[in-house]
Amino acid sequence: MEQTISFVATGDSFITRRLPSTTSESFVELTNLIKSADARLTNLEITTHNFEGYPGQASGGTWAITSPLALRDIKAYGFNLLPWANNHTLDYLYGGLEATERYINEYEFVHAGVGKNLADASAPRYLETPAGRVALIAATSSFHETWIAGDQRNDMSGRPGINPLRHKSVHKISKEKLETLKEIADTVDINAVTKMSIKEGFVVEKKDGKFEFGQYVFAEGSPEGKETSPDPRDMKRILKSISEAKRQADYVVVSIHAHEMQGEDKSVPAEFLKTFARECIDGGADSIVGHGPHVLRGIEIYNGRPIFYSLGNFIFQNETVTHLPADFYEKYGLGNDHTVADGLDTRTENNTKGFGVNEKIWDSIVPVWKMQGDKLTEVKLYPIELGYKQPRYKIGWPTLVKTDRILKDLQELSEPFGTKIDIKDGVGTIVLD
Structure with missing residues (x-):
């Protein structure tokens, strides 16, 4: 056996x-x-x-x-x-x-x-x-x-x-919403750097039907929602x-x-x-x-x-670490006179969240x-x-x-x-x- x-x-x-x-x-x-x-x-x-x-x-x-x-x-x-x-x-x-x-x-x-x-x-x-x-x-x-x-x-x-286990995300939305998103992207220049990099040859233009809105990827599809997959x-x-x-x-x-x-x-x-x-x-x-x-x-x-x-x-x-760096305190608007307990009280709003x-x-x-x-x-x-x-x-x-x-x-x-x-x-x- x-x-x-x-x-x-x-x-x-x-x-x-x-x-x-x-x-x-x-x-x-x-x-x-x-x-x-x-x-x-x-x-x-x-x-x-x-x-x-x-x-x-x-x-x-x-x-x-x-x-x-x-x-x-x-x-x-x-x-x-x-x-x-x-x-x-x-x-x-x-x-x-x-x-x-x-x-x-x-x-x-x-x-x-x-x-x-x-x-x-x-x-x-x-x-x-x-x-x-x-x-x-x-x-x-x-x-x-x-x-x-x-x-x-x-x-x-x-x-x-x-x-690492990285993953890829695609946000599926309707055709109408996708067109609106493209208009917004052009209005606020969120893809301006990427477009220039494509023109100059530093970035290869994607031809898979997906649209990049800054760091986020969108595609026309139904049902609408977010799809994720492991990075190959x-x-x-x-x-x-x-x-x-x-x-x-x-x-x-x-x-x-x-x-x-x-x-x-x-x-x-x-x-x-x-x-x-x-x-x-x-x-x-x-x-x-x-x-x-x-x-x-x-x-x-x-x-x-x-x-x-x-x-x-x-x-x-x-919440019983003994030391935290300045970055932690600055995040919550605190300074050098504050302690770990002060930081934790601020982060949790005095233990209410x-x-x-x-x-x-x-x-x-x-x-x-x-x-x-x-x-x-x-x-x-x-x-x-x-x-x-x-x-x-x-x-x-x-x-x-x-x-x-x-x-x-x-x-x-x-x-x-x-x-x-x-x-x-x-x-x-x-x-x-």
Whole structure:
């Protein structure tokens, strides 16, 4: 009989405080669950260093930094796989990236999604377990454009950065609206530079029927709306990594950090993410682990493989960073006399808006799934809460809870994917064919 291997995954770990206890009942219960699996993954959504990098002009929202000792606490939970390609990877530029990687290596995590060049950032990384060899590939679709790792040439070095999943967007509108948009473009000269570049030969004129309105692309079509698709360059590169990993490991896990949503609903993934996940599985991946929007998204079982479109948060402490650069304060009209607490109070309008008042940010699940050879045999879903309504200096630690509330929300989110979840004694079980 083929051996069974088990996996556990979580969403984002944005950790800025040290663990208050490793002996509490709630911590032991959760770590026992995590450590019961062979491959154990959490997304590291923070830089870990002692300010060895300069704060970038752009950040993922909050300039994310914590002490390298936080990695000891991540280790205490039992994780052995760390994807860390996300919208905070270069909050402290290359110095922060290089220092974070150095400390991650010191704590002996298998990590992926970031590297000294594009090939390195795209490469599979391997975890050896008694039940089989597991490959991890990580990418992000949410990033500043300057964070993309650069390709290596034989005459020029590459550039450190993240493994990107870019996407293309086309806004479909009626013929009448498209003509109006063209008139507006001519009136305000929004395409003047592009037109001149075409005349001078620096830009090739597009002849695909699409119309560029500044940085946005429009086309005549019905139904009206926004269509998104993965960038073929990135899709091809990531599929190549999956192909490599599939021939070098028993199982392949793909991690994707993605904020992009359908319309204005964070809980619904953008169309290109669904395309990406399914193509990855068609290409040989055994599971897709998504995170990024800080809320749960639905689960799909596609060709006998799980796609977790978002596992929300595991540790979320974005409002207990100790330092923020001048750019943060200037954004909110504050100056040098103001402190981190002043900045956070201003951003949240004294804790009346933002993440702190959205209960769904602080609810999540920890899935545990098993495979026997090539067959998915079990997917269990364990709800966690992160302390909604606690003060910002206490909130953000996960606790296992026996509740149907979170699982019922997940049932509803997963229904469009044809996924059925049975709930019993506060634990969910996905019904497999």
